[in-house]
Structure formats: structure tokens, C-alpha cells
Amino acid sequence: MKWKGRRSSSNVEDRRGSSSSGMGGSIGGKSIMGGGFGIIIIIIIALLGGDIGSFLNPNSGVVDPGTQAPYESTQQEDELAEFVSVVLADTEDVWTAIFRENGRTYQKPTLVLFNDSVQSACGVAGSSTGPFYCPADQKVYIDLEFYQQLSQRFGAPGDFAMAYVVAHEVGHHVQTLLGISQQVQDLRGRVSETEYNTYLVRLELQADYLAGVFAHYVHGKGYLEEGDLEEAINAANAIGDDRLQKQSQGYVIPDTFTHGTSEQRMRWFKRGFQYGDLDHGDTFNTNDL
Numbered sequence: 001m002k003w004k005g006r007r008s009s010s011n012v013e014d015r016r017g018s019s020s021s022g023m024g025g026s027i028g029g030k031s032i033m034g035g036g037f038g039i040i041i042i043i044i045i046a047l048l049g050g051d052i053g054s055f056l057n058p059n060s061g062v063v064d065p066g067t068q069a070p071y072e073s074t075q076q077e078d079e080l081a082e083f084v085s086v087v088l089a090d091t092e093d094v095w096t097a098i099f100r101e102n103g104r105t106y107q108k109p110t111l112v113l114f115n116d117s118v119q120s121a122c123g124v125a126g127s128s129t130g131p132f133y134c135p136a137d138q139k140v141y142i143d144l145e146f147y148q149q150l151s152q153r154f155g156a157p158g159d160f161a162m163a164y165v166v167a168h169e170v171g172h173h174v175q176t177l178l179g180i181s182q183q184v185q186d187l188r189g190r191v192s193e194t195e196y197n198t199y200l201v202r203l204e205l206q207a208d209y210l211a212g213v214f215a216h217y218v219h220g221k222g223y224l225e226e227g228d229l230e231e232a233i234n235a236a237n238a239i240g241d242d243r244l245q246k247q248s249q250g251y252v253i254p255d256t257f258t259h260g261t262s263e264q265r266m267r268w269f270k271r272g273f274q275y276g277d278l279d280h281g282d283t284f285n286t287n288d289l
Helices: 039-046 075-101 146-152 159-177 180-185 193-220 228-238 241-249 262-275
Strands: 012-014 110-114 117-120 123-126 132-134 139-143
Touching: 012 075, 075 110, 075 159, 075 193, 110 117, 117 139, 132 159, 139 159, 146 159, 159 180, 159 193, 159 228, 180 193, 193 228, 193 262, 228 262
Parallel strands: 012 110, 110 139
Antiparallel strands: 117 123, 132 139
16 A cells, blocks of 8 residues: 555554553453453454444443553554554545535544553453454554554455554444444344344444445555555455354354454455445345345
């Protein structure tokens, strides 16, 4: 992706080096450590938004951001921080324009960079949780170390794979602004867990669609380079529920899916890239996911 020398977002909060207390705490009232889940399982369940059912609650209390400690970043990490800041700026441009076209005002989210652990308005999270969006403070949280995990652990290398991750989380912000996330949250406790999971899948697939809308925009600006689109599609394929469950436990349990299959995630991302608008991303009123 062509990004060097372009506008960076001013909505970046760098908390690298901050210490967060209470590891083994909770996000939205659910434990993120223990409960029989190891680190790998936490990554699989939480990847790209984590347990969205937990993160959707906007009524969680705001917590202290932690105590600042000395931190020395590497040149590679600083370059990656600059890269995701440019990606965030691109998401600001595309969603400001699309919201304006639809008679709305886009409220820009903040991107929080952290390492090891972080406190958000949704609770405490460790790096193993993966990137996530917290609607309670309208911030996207990401440990830049995830770039290496994405490449090495999940076999999805490339800068545009990382751009897809950021765009997906910003997609959850768009859903929050449109009231979609709250509608899904309101179903919790009113339907069975299995049925609720199906709504989470639709929420996630719509965020993939919105990431595709972002890709459509940057492609139109001439920012994509050869292979970029394939990097994003490969990332979507790498973190499908079926693939992750197969890798972790050797079999899949469709009723427990919360993000969608690899095929579904790739398809909705490509659909967003194809249309580049809000009109074709209704995952909640289709029988063909």
C-alpha cells in the first residue's frame, strides 16, 4: 500500500509503555483469563474484535488508563505505528464522505496503541485478546505486535492485511454510530446463546463488508499496490471460525461460530470492495451469508 508521505490521523493515542493493573480482569463482565481457556484459545475467540457480545455493552464504567512507564520502541514498530495512523486517516476520509452522502455526520474514533495490556471503558485486555473496538469509549485498541502474529501465526503477511484489521475494527465503530451494534446487544438474554451467536456472525460479516468499502476507497485513490487486495482476502480467510477451530481442536462446531467461516468473511469483504457503499452490506436481512 502506498502510504509514506501521506496524511496521518491526529486521533491516535499512544499508550505503549503504560502499565495496566488487574490482568485476569474482565471485558464487559466476562473473564479474559482462566475459565479453562489458554492463550491460543483466547486469540482464536477474540481475534478481530474478540467476544463482540462482551464488547457491545456501552454501559461499562470508564477506568483509569494506567501509569506511564519508560518505553523504547524499535524503528520497525515506529514505522508500523505511522502506517496504521495513515490507514486510520484513510478510514476517516471514506466514512466522513459516505456519512455526508447519507445526511449524517461521522464521529471519528480514536486508535489506541498499547503493548502487553490495556484498560479501556470495556475493561482490561491483554495483547492475546487481539485488536478490538470498545463502543463505550469509541476507541480501537491494537498492540502492534499483532502484525507479527498475523504474519507468522496466521499466515497472513503484508501491510494491507494489517490495514484490513484496522478497517474491520473501524467498521464496528461505523456499526455503533448507525445503532446496529446496540440492536444486537439488546438481543442478549432474549434469545438462546446459539441464536445470539448467529447475530454476532452477521455483525462481524458486516464489519468485513465495511472493511471492503474502505479497500474500495483506497483503490479508487490509487493507493493499492499489486498484491494488496490478495493480502486482505488472505487475512479474512485466515481468521474464519471454521479454520481457527479446525487448527485448534481438529474439528468445527458451527453453533459456536461468532465471526463467520473463512469463505463468508472473504465473500463479504469482496462484496464491500465491489460496491463501496452502505446499500449492499445488510447481513441481517439475507438468507445467503
